[in-house]
Structures are given as C-alpha cells and as structure tokens.
Amino acid sequence: MNPLTGISYLMCIGFDNDRRLRKRVYYFTYNNVRFKLIQTNPKKWRDLLLTVVENDDASAKTKAYAAASEFLSAFAWEHDARVKAGRAGGFGRGKKFNLRSAKARAFTFPEMPLYSYSLGYDISRIAHLENDKQKLAVALFREANSSNSSYLSFLFYWQIMEIDGTHPMDWVNKTYRNRSTNHFFIEQNVVGVLNLKSQSIGHYFEDSCRHAIAHIKRKPGETTLRFNDFEDEERLEVSSNAVKRFAKFYITQQLGLKKQLYLVRQRNGKGFPFYATGEQIRNHLYKGCS
Numbered sequence: 001m002n003p004l005t006g007i008s009y010l011m012c013i014g015f016d017n018d019r020r021l022r023k024r025v026y027y028f029t030y031n032n033v034r035f036k037l038i039q040t041n042p043k044k045w046r047d048l049l050l051t052v053v054e055n056d057d058a059s060a061k062t063k064a065y066a067a068a069s070e071f072l073s074a075f076a077w078e079h080d081a082r083v084k085a086g087r088a089g090g091f092g093r094g095k096k097f098n099l100r101s102a103k104a105r106a107f108t109f110p111e112m113p114l115y116s117y118s119l120g121y122d123i124s125r126i127a128h129l130e131n132d133k134q135k136l137a138v139a140l141f142r143e144a145n146s147s148n149s150s151y152l153s154f155l156f157y158w159q160i161m162e163i164d165g166t167h168p169m170d171w172v173n174k175t176y177r178n179r180s181t182n183h184f185f186i187e188q189n190v191v192g193v194l195n196l197k198s199q200s201i202g203h204y205f206e207d208s209c210r211h212a213i214a215h216i217k218r219k220p221g222e223t224t225l226r227f228n229d230f231e232d233e234e235r236l237e238v239s240s241n242a243v244k245r246f247a248k249f250y251i252t253q254q255l256g257l258k259k260q261l262y263l264v265r266q267r268n269g270k271g272f273p274f275y276a277t278g279e280q281i282r283n284h285l286y287k288g289c290s
Contacts, residue, residue, distance in 0.1 A: 008097035009055040012106035013068045014046035014086035016146065019079045019121040026123050027100070028263055029274035031067035038104045042117065045107040046086055052099050055092045064088075073138040074126040076145065077251075078260065081121075084112040084146040113148045124289070128259035128277065133163050137251045144244070150236040151213045151225075157240065157247040158210050164254050168210075171254070172202035172246050182253070186245045193238045201242075209239045265289050 026037040036050040049068045053060040069085050076083035089106040129135045137160050144156035161168035175184050196204045208223040213236075218224050226232040251257050261275035273289055 007055040007092045008052050009057075009061070009090055009092050010097065010102055011051050011053060011061060011064055011088050011090040012104075013049040013051075013065060013088045014106070014108045015049065015072055016042070016046055016084040016086075016110050016112035017072075017075075017081055018042075018083075018112070018117050019075075019081040020117050020119050022120055022122050027273055028071075028123060029272050030071040031063075033064050033067040034099055034272055035068065035071070036099050036102055037123065040104060040107070042110060044110075045104075046110055048104050048106070050099065050102045050104075052097055052102070061088070069139070070129065070135060071126070073135070073142045074129055074261070075123060076142045077127040077138045077257070078125060079121055082112060082146045083142055085142075086111060112146050124263045125260050126275065127257060128261045129257070130259070134251070134255050134257045137163055137255055138257070141247060141251065144240075144247070150233070150240045154209055154236060154240040154243055155213055157243045158205065160247040161250045161254075166250075166254065169200075169202035169206040171250065172205055172243075173200050175246060175249065176201050184246075184249050184253075186242070190238075190242050190245065194242060195235060205239065205243055205246075209236065209243070263289055 020042070021037075021039050024039050028035055028037070033051055038048045038050065040047055049071075051064045051068070053064055065088050068088075072083050072085050075081065086108060089108075091106075127138065129138060140156045140160050144153040144160075147153045147156070158168055161171055175182065176186075179185070191201065194201065194204060195208070199208070211218070212223045212225050216224070225236075259277070261277060262281055263273050264276045264281060265271055265273055267284070
C-alpha cells in the first residue's frame with residue numbers, strides 16, 4: 001500500500017506579473033481547478049498560484065498546472081501584461097487540508113526583468129479562450145512578451161502567425177497593404193526605424209529576422225546575426241516590437257479572440273468564485289464579484 005495515498009498535496013506555481021493587483025489574495029476556479037492567488041513583493045519573490053490535489057495523482061497535477069498556465073495567458077492577454085509562468089513545487093499535507101488556509105511558503109526569485117509596474121488591476125475579467133488555436137497563440141504571446149531576448153520574442157511572435165495555416169510573410173504584407181480598410185494600426189515611427197531597404201515589410205521580417213535568427217550559416221548576401229553588435233541588437237529589438245503588432249492583430253482578427261470571461265459567484269453569493277461569459281451574466285444566472 002502506498003503510504004502517500006490520500007494525502008493532500010499543495011501545489012505552488014510561481015509567476016511574474018507587471019500588472020499589480022488591487023488585493024493581495026484572490027480565489028477563483030478555472031477549468032474546474034480551484035486556485036488561491038497570493039501576490040507578494042515583486043522585488044523579492046514571485047507571485048503564487050496555489051491549488052490542492054491528491055499527492056499521488058500525477059494527472060491531477062498535470063491538469064492543475066495546465067489550468068494555471070492557461071489562466072495566466074488569458075489574464076496577460078486581456079490586460080496587456082508581462083506575465084511569466086514558472087515551475088511548480090509543493091509539499092504534502094493532511095487529508096483535510098483546506099485551500100483557504102494555505103499560505104505562501106514556496107518562494108522563488110523573480111525570473112522576469114524588473115522594469116516598471118502598473119497598479120490597480122484585478123482578475124475579474126480575462127480573455128475567453130475558446131479553442132486550441134487561441135490557447136496556443138496567447139501562450140506564445142505571453143512568453144514572447146515576457147522574454148528579455150529579442151531573438152526569442154521575435155520567433156514566438158512569428159510562430160503565432162503560422163497557427164491557422166497562413167504564411168506569415170504573405171499575411172503581414174497583405175495586412176499592412178490594406179491597413180486603411182482592415183483597421184490595422186501601427187505607428188509609422190515603428191515601421192520607419194526598420195531597415196527595410198527595398199524589401200516589403202513581410203519579406204524583411206522573414207528573411208532578415210526570422211531566417212537570420214534560425215540559421216547561423218546563410219548564403220552570401222543574406223542577412224546574418226552579428227552578436228555583440230550594438231546596432232544589430234537594436235535592429236532586432238525594434239523588429240520584435242513591430243512584429244508584435246502584427247501578431248496581436250492576427251490573434252484578434254484571424255483567430256477571432258475577442259470575448260471575455262468574468263469572475264462570478266452563484267446568485268446567492270455563496271460558493272467558490274468561477275468564470276462565466278457575459279451572456280450568462282446578462283441572463284442573471286450568476287452574480288459578478290470583484
């Protein structure tokens with residue numbers, strides 16, 4: 001008999017977030033997994049998502065981590081936040097361990113570069129991820145947006161535009177060419193700093209950025225990365241900033257991510273908070289909470 005069977009296991013999932021929340025602690029359910037969010041001092045420790053599973057249930061731990069990561073993607077997308085998910089740790093406790101009594105104990109150091117923070121946010125509204133394509137896209141966007149590497153950020157933004165079977169170069173050119181009618185907006189100073197020469201913007205992204213990052217050895221005359229070169233580092237940084245605008249537009253227009261979920265309770269105000277659609281709230285099925 002396994003002596004660990006029936007023992008509760010407190011999973012502690014660390015994450016960085018530059019959109020600081022109004023309250024220190026939140027409770028919510030996402031994808032049928034209950035979480036306790038604890039906000040810490042971002043200059044010292046990562047914030048935490050806590051959840052309780054059976055100690056010997058590997059599938060429950062996998063499900064909980066997937067739900068936590070997807071929630072962070074949905075929050076990051078909705079609030080344009082720089083969020084970085086981390087590894088999961090934890091420890092076993094007694095059979096009747098309660099999530100509400102869980103405390104922040106498994107502290108880890110921040111992994112995201114410390115820039116600046118915005119205050120006054122909460123988790124009452126997140127993106128409604130309706131299919132696997134949207135989930136993959138916002139996960140890539142979250143990782144790209146939180147990375148301190150322009151190379152990695154560019155590749156992830158570029159990969160987003162491959163999700164629906166499109167060719168990124170063609171899609172970028174068409175989107176930019178029709179920007180006066182398709183409501184795509186990109187500041188001209190963002191495009192103006194790109195070293196396009198005679199290339200289309202899509203071809204520049206693909207050849208001078210994507211291929212240059214992915215292939216160290218290239219044919220004579222093709223763009224290669226110049227490591228430890230200030231000008232080339234700056235070129236990739238501004239290029240990543242520009243391709244980000246196209247990736248974001250791709251997610252909303254090509255993949256159709258435009259809906260939100262809202263944190264609610266049952267109409268009697270009891271029970272664990274969970275996320276519902278705007279239609280469910282309008283039909284007075286649930287009560288909003290903040």
